[in-house]
Amino acid sequence: MDRDDPAARGGAGGLTGGLDSDRSGDSDGVDCVDASREPGSDREPGSDQESGSDQESGSDQDLARIHEFVELVGLAARSPRQRERMLRAAGAPITGASLTLLRWIARHGSATSSDLARWLDLDQSTVSRQLRPLEEHRLVSRSADGTDRRVARLAPTEHGEALLAAVREVGLHDIGVALDGFTAAERRQLAELLDRMRLGMLDAQVDPTGRSVPPAR
Known part of the structure; x- marks a missing residue:
């Protein structure tokens, strides 16, 4: 993968390249979510159940993570260098x-x-x-x-x-x-x-x- 291509960074095999993995937010204002965090890791100690607001926040974070994935794939699909890489690999x-x-x-x-x-x-x-x-x-x-x-x-x-x-x-x-x-x-x-x-x-x-x-x- 050409890591100098902004649309090819951040993913294995060139598939999910498209967005810088260390940026703080995307162009649409949806904050990136740290997917490495365990679900519920930001809950207060001793809390066994999520409140309604916690559940809503978790849902928003889930949507943001899915949005990030869709953006990565979309940008990779539109990247000229990605297409050329795939064509080169296919011998086209x-x-x-x-x-x-x-x-x-x-x-x-x-x-x-x-x-x-x-x-x-x-x-x-x-x-x-x-x-x-x-x-x-x-x-x-x-x-x-x-x-x-x-x-x-x-x-x-x-x-x-x-x-x-x-x-x-x-x-x-x-x-x-x-x-x-x-x-x-x-x-x-x-x-x-x-x-x-x-x-x-x-x-x-x-x-x-x-x-x-x-x-x-």
């Missing part, structure tokens, strides 16, 4: 920008350059420039659109699918390094909890003020 002959296009094409099965420009909010010249390496290395193929033969559709080739699988393997390896020391049961429990969180994020609605709210049940 393209840049992170081209990898992003390949992922979007594969996610949708096929796409036009106009689709990519719209999805990623890029201009056509940028898309064309980033597509060029994918075509040069035969990672995508072109075919005429079924409804308008003047339009070319792009689809991943076998080489393109293999490259994406190789990059994914690097990512899985990174996660394995980060979870070194976890038991199989702990890994399974973590996966289940993260999947519940993922579904909750997908189901959440946004109110008129821009704040997320749980979906109507």
Whole structure:
């Protein structure tokens, strides 16, 4: 891992890099929580039960720790150096920008350059420039659109699918390094909890003020 990259510090295997581990607070004003502290270590001696305020404070701290984790992963995912590192480890002959296009094409099965420009909010010249390496290395193929033969559709080739699988393997390896020391049961429990969180994020609605709210049940 390149420790000179601010977005690559603070995590094993390059997965959780993104935030300085010694900072006192993040950009959104959520204080970092010392995850090494034992739960309840700040309770008064002789106190056997948490008061309502203690429980609320603990909940806030839990949310702050989860927020920190999400930020670390998000910043690592957006780090150009992180993408280049993963591509280098996977033996991929393209840049992170081209990898992003390949992922979007594969996610949708096929796409036009106009689709990519719209999805990623890029201009056509940028898309064309980033597509060029994918075509040069035969990672995508072109075919005429079924409804308008003047339009070319792009689809991943076998080489393109293999490259994406190789990059994914690097990512899985990174996660394995980060979870070194976890038991199989702990890994399974973590996966289940993260999947519940993922579904909750997908189901959440946004109110008129821009704040997320749980979906109507």
